[in-house]
Amino acid sequence: GPFRTDRESVEKPTWRLSIDHKFSDDIMGYVSYNRGTKSGNFNTSVSTIGAQFYNPEKLDAYEIGLKSELFDRRLRANLSLYYYDFRNLQFLKPVLGSGIIFNGVNGASAYGGELELEARATQNLTLTANVGLHHSSLRDFPDAPNPCRSNATGAVDGGGFFCDPVTGTATTVPYNAKGNMLPGSAKFSGNAGFIWVIPSSAGDFDITGNVYHISDSPSELDNRLKVKAYTTVNGSIGWISSDKSLSARAWVRNLTNAYYYTVVVVSANNDSGLPAAPRQYGITLGYRF
Numbered sequence: 034g035p036f037r038t039d040r041e042s043v044e045k046p047t048w049r050l051s052i053d054h055k056f057s058d059d060i061m062g063y064v065s066y067n068r069g070t071k072s073g074n075f076n077t078s079v080s081t082i083g084a085q086f087y088n089p090e091k092l093d094a095y096e097i098g099l100k101s102e103l104f105d106r107r108l109r110a111n112l113s114l115y116y117y118d119f120r121n122l123q124f125l126k127p128v129l130g131s132g133i134i135f136n137g138v139n140g141a142s143a144y145g146g147e148l149e150l151e152a153r154a155t156q157n158l159t160l161t162a163n164v165g166l167h168h169s170s171l172r173d174f175p176d177a178p179n180p181c182r183s184n185a186t187g188a189v190d191g192g193g194f195f196c197d198p199v200t201g202t203a204t205t206v207p208y209n210a211k212g213n214m215l216p217g218s219a220k221f222s223g224n225a226g227f228i229w230v231i232p233s234s235a236g237d238f239d240i241t242g243n244v245y246h247i248s249d250s251p252s253e254l255d256n257r258l259k260v261k262a263y264t265t266v267n268g269s270i271g272w273i274s275s276d277k278s279l280s281a282r283a284w285v286r287n288l289t290n291a292y293y294y295t296v297v298v299v300s301a302n303n304d305s306g307l308p309a310a311p312r313q314y315g316i317t318l319g320y321r322f
Contacts (some may be wrong), residue, residue, distance in 0.1 A: 126178040143169035169215040177210035219250040263293035280319040
């Protein structure tokens, strides 16, 4: 068809407002309010739809927290609580073998908290831990994308239909994603680790270890497909010379050889996933000059 030019101009100011207060030399509290946006754009990949503009996504983020260094700075403890208010969330909908991005106007909300700990158990042993709790929920979202296996090409208008959770067959009932979790959001994540430094006349040795766990995380708006919960273990043994010029480290990632997916998606006839890397190990050598 003929060349076509469309224009849209949207002005969305962003800002950050923050106030903090030192209750003592070792404890500080803060409150912040942030406004962020993700730019809008045009959908041009589906010729039967034409150039459709989708609006910028908007986020209002509120946070309150404490940062502290206690027991003569042997323990660092940071706590934060947050609330997110999303509007005009941008989502991808399969359409005619391609896809368009459109807005979930009513948006979603999310809230949670995070606790971060770092303790110096001895002069040479440091322990770390981090725990995060998260809850997200979509607001009223009629005609939401719903990638049924038997109808993966989608609808021309970008809408979705209710999908039978067992057979994956689309019905004629419009789908509403209200109350579903946001894709990519896990309710729990956490890790624990240590760093043990061993000084010697030949240089410093160190041993590190870390365990990470994350709960189920939905990958689509209908929350049918999920990246299942998994746990990984990583570790290393390192050495650095006294003059800091030479170093060596033996390391291992995914020590238990856990099998899990990093991404799961729906396609026309089935569900597919991208597995994470299996156990990996190696040696890294360094020379500083």
